[in-house]
Amino acid sequence: MNKMSIRKDDLVVVLSGKDKGKQGKVLEVMPKSGKVVVEKINVVSRHTKPRKQGEQGGILKKEAPIYACKVQRVCPKCNKPTRPAHKLLEGGKKVRVCKKCGAEI
Numbered sequence: 001m002n003k004m005s006i007r008k009d010d011l012v013v014v015l016s017g018k019d020k021g022k023q024g025k026v027l028e029v030m031p032k033s034g035k036v037v038v039e040k041i042n043v044v045s046r047h048t049k050p051r052k053q054g055e056q057g058g059i060l061k062k063e064a065p066i067y068a069c070k071v072q073r074v075c076p077k078c079n080k081p082t083r084p085a086h087k088l089l090e091g092g093k094k095v096r097v098c099k100k101c102g103a104e105i
Contacts, residue, residue: 002034004068005084005096012071013081014041023074027063035065042066077103
């Protein structure tokens, strides 16, 4: 299992690819494959056949996974993409902090 700095519901920006520069919320994290699914990013068309009687087929648009190394977390305070640093609080709790402004994420 790979260590990932991105979690579900994080706001991320895409660093490379066809959606470069776009921002979106992480819907799903897949640590085994090192991929994430981001809302409205890497949208692909899926052609589906009707399987049951009365079911309708057609072209569905859905988000496909992209590699986690191609996205970077956006700090909610300074609104800049940053890799999160880790800091220990006095209670022994570990929190993520922005490397640029020092705010807790």
